[in-house]
Amino acid sequence: MKTSKVSFLFLGALVTQLFSWSASAATQLQGAGATFPAPIYQRWIAEYTKANPDVQINYQGVGSGAGIKQFTQNLVSFGASDAAMTDKEIAAVKQGVVLIPATAGSIVLAYNIPGVDNLKLSREAYAGIFVGKITKWSDPAIAKTNEGVKLPDSPITVCERSDGSGTTFVFTKHLSAISPEFKDKIGEGTSVTWPTGVAGKGNDGVTALIKQNKGAIGYVEYGYAKNNKLAFAALQNKAGEFVTATTASGAATLATTQFPPDLLRAWPSDPDGKDCYPISTFTWLLLYKKYDNTQIVEAVKKFVNFGLTDGQKFAEELGYIPLPKEVVDKNLEALKTVQ
Amino acid sequence: MAGNERMRPADQKIGKTKRRPDLFMVLTWVASVAAVVTLLWILESIVTPAWPAIQQTGLSFFTSTVWDVNRNRYGALPFLIGTTESSLIALLIALPLGVFIALFLSENFLPLGVRHVIRFVVELLAAIPSVVYGLWGIAVVIPLVQQFGGYLSDFLGFIPLFSGPATGNSMLTASLVLAIMVLPTITAISRTALVAVPPTLREGSYAVGATRWETIFRVLVPTAAPGIVAATILAFGRAMGETMAVAMLIGNSPRLSWSLLSPAGTLAGLLANQFGEAQGLQISALMYAALALVVLTLFVNMAGEAVLRRAEKATAGIR
Numbered sequence: 001m002k003t004s005k006v007s008f009l010f011l012g013a014l015v016t017q018l019f020s021w022s023a024s025a026a027t028q029l030q031g032a033g034a035t036f037p038a039p040i041y042q043r044w045i046a047e048y049t050k051a052n053p054d055v056q057i058n059y060q061g062v063g064s065g066a067g068i069k070q071f072t073q074n075l076v077s078f079g080a081s082d083a084a085m086t087d088k089e090i091a092a093v094k095q096g097v098v099l100i101p102a103t104a105g106s107i108v109l110a111y112n113i114p115g116v117d118n119l120k121l122s123r124e125a126y127a128g129i130f131v132g133k134i135t136k137w138s139d140p141a142i143a144k145t146n147e148g149v150k151l152p153d154s155p156i157t158v159c160e161r162s163d164g165s166g167t168t169f170v171f172t173k174h175l176s177a178i179s180p181e182f183k184d185k186i187g188e189g190t191s192v193t194w195p196t197g198v199a200g201k202g203n204d205g206v207t208a209l210i211k212q213n214k215g216a217i218g219y220v221e222y223g224y225a226k227n228n229k230l231a232f233a234a235l236q237n238k239a240g241e242f243v244t245a246t247t248a249s250g251a252a253t254l255a256t257t258q259f260p261p262d263l264l265r266a267w268p269s270d271p272d273g274k275d276c277y278p279i280s281t282f283t284w285l286l287l288y289k290k291y292d293n294t295q296i297v298e299a300v301k302k303f304v305n306f307g308l309t310d311g312q313k314f315a316e317e318l319g320y321i322p323l324p325k326e327v328v329d330k331n332l333e334a335l336k337t338v339q
Numbered sequence: 340m341a342g343n344e345r346m347r348p349a350d351q352k353i354g355k356t357k358r359r360p361d362l363f364m365v366l367t368w369v370a371s372v373a374a375v376v377t378l379l380w381i382l383e384s385i386v387t388p389a390w391p392a393i394q395q396t397g398l399s400f401f402t403s404t405v406w407d408v409n410r411n412r413y414g415a416l417p418f419l420i421g422t423t424e425s426s427l428i429a430l431l432i433a434l435p436l437g438v439f440i441a442l443f444l445s446e447n448f449l450p451l452g453v454r455h456v457i458r459f460v461v462e463l464l465a466a467i468p469s470v471v472y473g474l475w476g477i478a479v480v481i482p483l484v485q486q487f488g489g490y491l492s493d494f495l496g497f498i499p500l501f502s503g504p505a506t507g508n509s510m511l512t513a514s515l516v517l518a519i520m521v522l523p524t525i526t527a528i529s530r531t532a533l534v535a536v537p538p539t540l541r542e543g544s545y546a547v548g549a550t551r552w553e554t555i556f557r558v559l560v561p562t563a564a565p566g567i568v569a570a571t572i573l574a575f576g577r578a579m580g581e582t583m584a585v586a587m588l589i590g591n592s593p594r595l596s597w598s599l600l601s602p603a604g605t606l607a608g609l610l611a612n613q614f615g616e617a618q619g620l621q622i623s624a625l626m627y628a629a630l631a632l633v634v635l636t637l638f639v640n641m642a643g644e645a646v647l648r649r650a651e652k653a654t655a656g657i658r
Binding site for chain 1: 405406407408409410477481482485503504506507508586587590591592593594602608611612613615616617618621
């Protein structure tokens, strides 16, 4: 008798509690997609919700492909993808899609050769390494651009991504643009079949492979290489200059991007300009053109607006490239079309 | 045992009361049906999405060596071989080791207390999460394999199995770590089987003048063989399905290679790596690979059952 009374009271308390929760419930935004921009998105979320406690935002770095899938199935309030969305994918979303290139980054070729920290790779050299044609560090194609550097006569261990990834997409797109042989043999895609090397899962997996294997080279996001203190090579750009990945050289590349008028989707696959770092890219937020819920649409717009303006100042410290002003302006225009 | 009238439980009808459905029986019935239904359900949910790939690639899925997502060509042979090869090498190392440990723990070489401690420690290996084995492999086994693999390929490089260059993330690394991971399974079940051998057999063997070693290898091990075989099969199953540690160590390469020092790939690793970003036919092909893995494990278990039954029959007389 006593216990039943107690449990009844407890149940009552629980019910009231539940009601009070739902009454004060904040607007909840769910986002999912690319892992590459996840750190900066998380930072935006942290900063934005600090100032706006009535909004709760949750972003899951599940990968670009999975992000597009969840976005198309209407499971999230916004998606994110390093490979934007294809026309076919956009057509599958009945509410319409607004692509927002929200932040940008560079991909570097990190390497592990003890005693060498200023490697320069010509276009021919790094394309050759990833095609599997250049297999030793002492290869003349590498030696030619590295006079005075003592390169070992050891095999090159090429490190790549084993999982499907936007990073692979951008990197293979670039290699396909500069090497017909690469385009023909391997091609571009989020998951390609490499002719040589070992593969690890995620940027951290590749980073670990490079650290473990002497004579290794692999492609990782600039931020990962920087945080893990990996050495990365200066790459030869279209103009023939050797450029290291920095915020400035990445920004120079982004500035060359020409967007088509109606859709903010373009990759500077092989930028033309002597200060340009050859492999820099945008990464996109995916928004619906029409939202059902006015509360959610307002929250999404305000949050994205924050990211595009105030949020850009976190880019550099996290290893991303702040967006050029023209791109921010175009984005803000595009954001207005979201309803 | 079978067909013995006395072994059957007594009839439950009491007097003339009508037999009521027994709640306990209903529960057990539901539980066992649920297990079967779950298995079928899982199979169904693998086969349905796999169907487009099954139709398009058919049996060439198992003979083609090209896994190229870009060109929508899917051949799982390298992964199929990688899965079986890494598991077999792991067993090759773990089986003798595990049986020796089991023998050691079931004989009275050491006081009981010490044996208990060793047994506990070996079985504790099973409690270590897969990802920790992976990290340990990265920190310890990879540098070892790199170094000794380098010597191996220098001196024995003419044998395809040891041809270089020796990468740390390789078939050998994955197999070594797998061997340690399946060791507790082999040891625990083999030990139980050895301990269960009737003491009369041992005494009989001593009585006809056999030494301890003769007794162990001619009497104890053959009698415990069904248990040891069962242990091996379970270990094989675990090794084939192992995902995380292997994906971290094997190098995830879709290329076939004779060399143990080259990177390779497994079915489970392929699924874990590619599923997140897969699209279209790739999803279907991955499901097909999952189906292959399930069928492979099922086949191994069935083969194991058959061996087990045979061995049981062979030793039935002395039990």
